[in-house]
Every structure is written in structure tokens, then in C-alpha cells.
Amino acid sequence: MEKLTPKQQRVYDYIRDTLAATGAPPTRAEIAEALGFASANAAQAHLRTLARKGAIELGSRRSRGIRLLGGAPIGLDGPVANDDDHTDEGLAVIGRVAAGMPVLAVEHIERRVQVSQAIFSAPADYLLTVQGDSMTGAGILDGDLLGVRRTTDVREGQIAVFRLGDDVTVKRFHRDRDGIRLLAENPDYPDITVDAEADELALEGLAVGVLRAIS
Amino acid sequence: MEKLTPKQQRVYDYIRDTLAATGAPPTRAEIAEALGFASANAAQAHLRTLARKGAIELGSRRSRGIRLLGGAPIGLDGPVANDDDHTDEGLAVIGRVAAGMPVLAVEHIERRVQVSQAIFSAPADYLLTVQGDSMTGAGILDGDLLGVRRTTDVREGQIAVFRLGDDVTVKRFHRDRDGIRLLAENPDYPDITVDAEADELALEGLAVGVLRAIS
DNA sequence: TTGCCGACTGGATATATTTACAGCATGGAA
DNA sequence: TTCCATGCTGTAAATATATCCAGTCGGCAA
Numbered sequence: 001m002e003k004l005t006p007k008q009q010r011v012y013d014y015i016r017d018t019l020a021a022t023g024a025p026p027t028r029a030e031i032a033e034a035l036g037f038a039s040a041n042a043a044q045a046h047l048r049t050l051a052r053k054g055a056i057e058l059g060s061r062r063s064r065g066i067r068l069l070g071g072a073p074i075g076l077d078g079p080v081a082n083d084d085d086h087t088d089e090g091l092a093v094i095g096r097v098a099a100g101m102p103v104l105a106v107e108h109i110e111r112r113v114q115v116s117q118a119i120f121s122a123p124a125d126y127l128l129t130v131q132g133d134s135m136t137g138a139g140i141l142d143g144d145l146l147g148v149r150r151t152t153d154v155r156e157g158q159i160a161v162f163r164l165g166d167d168v169t170v171k172r173f174h175r176d177r178d179g180i181r182l183l184a185e186n187p188d189y190p191d192i193t194v195d196a197e198a199d200e201l202a203l204e205g206l207a208v209g210v211l212r213a214i215s
Numbered sequence: 216m217e218k219l220t221p222k223q224q225r226v227y228d229y230i231r232d233t234l235a236a237t238g239a240p241p242t243r244a245e246i247a248e249a250l251g252f253a254s255a256n257a258a259q260a261h262l263r264t265l266a267r268k269g270a271i272e273l274g275s276r277r278s279r280g281i282r283l284l285g286g287a288p289i290g291l292d293g294p295v296a297n298d299d300d301h302t303d304e305g306l307a308v309i310g311r312v313a314a315g316m317p318v319l320a321v322e323h324i325e326r327r328v329q330v331s332q333a334i335f336s337a338p339a340d341y342l343l344t345v346q347g348d349s350m351t352g353a354g355i356l357d358g359d360l361l362g363v364r365r366t367t368d369v370r371e372g373q374i375a376v377f378r379l380g381d382d383v384t385v386k387r388f389h390r391d392r393d394g395i396r397l398l399a400e401n402p403d404y405p406d407i408t409v410d411a412e413a414d415e416l417a418l419e420g421l422a423v424g425v426l427r428a429i430s
Numbered sequence: 431t432t433g434c435c436g437a438c439t440g441g442a443t444a445t446a447t448t449t450a451c452a453g454c455a456t457g458g459a460a
Numbered sequence: 461t462t463c464c465a466t467g468c469t470g471t472a473a474a475t476a477t478a479t480c481c482a483g484t485c486g487g488c489a490a
Contacts, residue, residue: 252439253438254441256441260436260438261437264436276446
């Protein structure tokens with residue numbers, strides 16, 4: 001197969017993707033719109049060139065009559081997410097956490113979910129099932145799975161998972177001269193002011209992502 | 216998937232075979248000729264029945280807009296690995312969805328994400344990047360990846376992806392004696408009242424889940 | 431019997447799609 | 461410089477397709 005120019009390759013790729021996404025090849029007009037051409041004829045010219053070079057085959061007067069011939073298989077474009085370690089097992093989903101017990105204790109693992117770390121802002125170490133509506137304002141609803149990355153420090157304004165005495169909670173972190181406050185993102189819930197003396201505050205990890213089933 | 220009659224199965228098989236043989240689904244006329252019908256309308260009726268039973272999916276006014284749903288995916292010969300179905304390649308992230316003021320959406324696969332179907336309420340066929348804040352009340356924020364399952368019908372109250380003319384939007388479906396309305400979940404955004412006459416409303420699929428990176 | 435569904439025929443029509451024709455601009459090769 | 465390939469815009473016409481409407485027929489269940 002003769003070599004394709006970058007532009008021609010883009011047309012070829014679009015055909016391949018459309019085939020995969022819709023089950024049928026695109027029309028000239030669809031190609032033109034997708035690649036930003038004002039005229040479908042530009043796509044037509046490209047197709048003829050691709051056919052001449054042996055990358056595709058065109059059916060005469062046949063709507064969507066484009067067949068891929070070239071040998072380039074679909075590749076996982078983009079970077080492949082590299083997990084820290086246990087890629088195969090997926091992320092553990094943690095349910096309710098008993099008081100004082102380490103979050104990642106085996107007995108808390110309900111199941112495992114295979115998820116690419118690519119969808120998180122940073123690699124997650126486990127998933128936590130959110131309970132309650134205190135963070136709905138941040139788009140974190142009751143029942144959501146929260147991707148958590150274990151860290152030792154939080155920065156101002158970040159959403160993280162904290163342990164306050166016996167309770168594990170998700171809140172936005174805020175610290176100023178008056179001390180630390182854990183802010184809820186729901187007017188119906190009060191912010192939590194942490195009394196450095198009396199309360200025992202621990203950071204479980206940073207919230208790096210949310211997964212939710214919509215029914 | 217509802218059971219098919221022998222005749223319906225023959226139509227289904229012909230679509231599958233045509234897809235494998237030519238790289239594109241057949242037209243009504245081609246189906247009619249292949250199965251010996253004198254009228255393409257006979258094929259049309261069969262297709263509608265197949266769609267109703269969930270065996271295929273029909274694209275509105277789209278030439279060769281037939282998509283197989285039931286059973287094993289067919290091997291598009293040539294270099295095209297069929298997407299959709301799954302696991303190995305992950306879900307395709309397709310274009311952007313206007314969730315605020317409708318924005319022109321150019322459909323096109325941006326990347327792929329490995330996600331277990333288990334986190335969705337139903338298997339997703341692809342992921343769409345949400346654009347806009349009109350569904351924040353439902354915990355769907357700007358930039359979120361929305362898991363979409365291609366279907367042919369929505370039920371009252373479900374959140375789905377609609378195409379209104381050239382615009383793609385995520386909204387909650389509502390239908391009553393006055394007609395169809397697409398409800399935003401954000402007081403700052405107006406609900407969309409669909410004019411059955413003037414507007415061309417199409418269902419892209421059901422929202423089955425949300426993925427979001429928190430930074 | 432009545433009514434509904436699966437299976438068609440035939441004809442009409444609005445779109446969707448392909449394709450030809452006419453140009454324009456750029457850059458490399460002869 | 462001239463020729464040619466790449467890459468486009470724009471318009472129009474010829475076809476290909478999807479879809480709607482109006483009926484027909486036989487089987488089956490209420």
C-alpha cells in the first residue's frame with residue numbers, strides 16, 4: 001500500500017473510527033464535516049486518492065460504499081495508563097469502614113472494579129462508596145464510588161477523605177489562621193470546624209475521581 | 216433480546232452477512248431483493264420489528280443506518296477491529312456533548328478508556344465528554360465522561376443523550392400530554408420544549424454512568 | 431366474529447448521497 | 461517556466477435510500 005500523506009491518513013482514520021462507532025462507513029458529507037471541509041467534494045477527492053493508493057476500495061454509486069483495505073490495525077492511541085502495581089486485580093471498592101480500622105483492611109473490600117487510572121487526575125489506590133449527600137454541590141452523590149489516592153498532605157481547597165474520630169468523611173479542605181475546617185458542598189450540611197485539641201483528624205487520602213451508575 | 220421469527224432471523228442474518236461481505240449494512244432495497252420481496256417496504260417493516268425487539272438499532276434517515284445489537288459482533292473483515300464490544304480496547308471517548316447552550320458536536324473518537332462495565336447501570340457503548348453545566352443538579356458536571364448506552368427508547372424521567380438537529384445534549388426526559396420536554400437540572404438553564412413538528416429529536420442513548428477526575 | 435400481528439405489494443415522496451464540472455492556491459519536479 | 465499532485469470551495473444533477481400511505485392475506489386469540 002502506497003504511503004499516505006498526513007491528511008490522507010486522517011481521512012482513513014476517520015473512516016475506521018466511524019466504522020467502529022456506528023457500524024457503517026461515513027458519507028462524503030460526514031467526512032467533510034468531521035475534518036472541517038466546507039465541501040463534500042474535498043472528501044471525495046481524498047477518497048479517490050486513497051483508493052488509488054490501495055488504502056480503501058470504493059463501491060460505485062453505493063452509499064457509504066467504502067471498504068478499508070490497508071493493514072494498520074486499530075491501536076490504543078494515547079498513553080496506556082500505567083498502574084502502580086496490581087493492575088490485574090483492579091481497584092478495591094471499600095464499603096463502610098469500621099471505627100479505627102484501616103480503610104484498606106481486607107474485610108472492608110466489597111469487590112474489585114477494573115478501571116483505567118487514566119480517568120483520574122492521579123492514580124487512585126482504592127474506591128470508596130460515598131454515603132450521604134454532603135458533597136452533592138461538588139457532583140459527588142450518595143452511592144458514588146470515589147477514587148482515593150493515599151497521601152500525607154492536602155492542599156487548600158482540595159476534596160479529600162478524612163477520618164474524624166470514628167467517622168470517615170469526604171469534604172473540601174480549608175485551613176486559615178483560625179484553624180482547619182472541612183467544608184460540605186451542600187447548604188443543608190454544616191461545615192466541620194476541627195478542634196485541634198479535642199478532635200483527632202487524620203487524612204485518608206485525596207479524592208481523585210468519581211464513578212457513578214445512572215439508573 | 217426478544218425472540219425472532221424465522222423470517223426475521225433471515226433478515227438479521229442477511230444484514231450480518233452483508234456487513235461482513237461489503238463492509239456496510241444493506242439498504243432496504245438490497246434486503247428485499249436478497250430475500251425475494253417485491254417491495255422494499257417489506258424489508259422496512261422487518262427492520263422496524265427487529266428494532267422493536269432489540270435485535271438491531273436503526274439510524275433515522277441514515278442510509279444503511281442499521282446497527283446489529285444482538286449476539287456476537289460480526290468481524291468486519293479488513294483491518295477494522297470492531298469497537299463497541301469491548302473489553303480489550305476499552306470504551307471509546309467520542310466528541311463532546313453540549314449540556315449547556317447547545318454546541319456543535321463533531322463526532323469523533325478522541326481516545327479510549329478501560330472501564331469495567333460493572334460500574335454502570337447497564338453496559339455502556341461509549342463515553343461522551345460533557346460540556347456545560349445544565350445537569351449539575353444531577354451530579355453531571357462540565358468535563359465529566361458520560362457512559363452512554365445506545366437504545367431506541369427512553370422512559371419518563373431517565374437521563375439520556377439527545378440530538379436536536381445538529382446539537383447533542385444531555386437532559387432528563389419528560390413526556391406528557393403536552394408533548395416532550397428535555398429538562399435541565401440547573402435552575403440557570405431553561406428546559407427544552409420539543410416541537411414535534413419543527414424540531415428533529417433523536418435519541419442517542421441512555422446515560423448509564425459518570426466518570427470524573429477530581430483535581 | 432372481531433381484532434391484532436406477521437408478511438407482504440405498489441406507489442409516492444422527501445432526503446441522503448454520489449459524482450461530475452469549474453475553479454483556485456501551493457509547492458515540488460521536469 | 462510548465463506540468464502535476466495535493467487540497468480545497470461551490471453548484472448542480474443524477475441516483476440511491478428511507479419512509480409514509482393504503483391495502484391484501486392468513487393465522488391466532490379473545
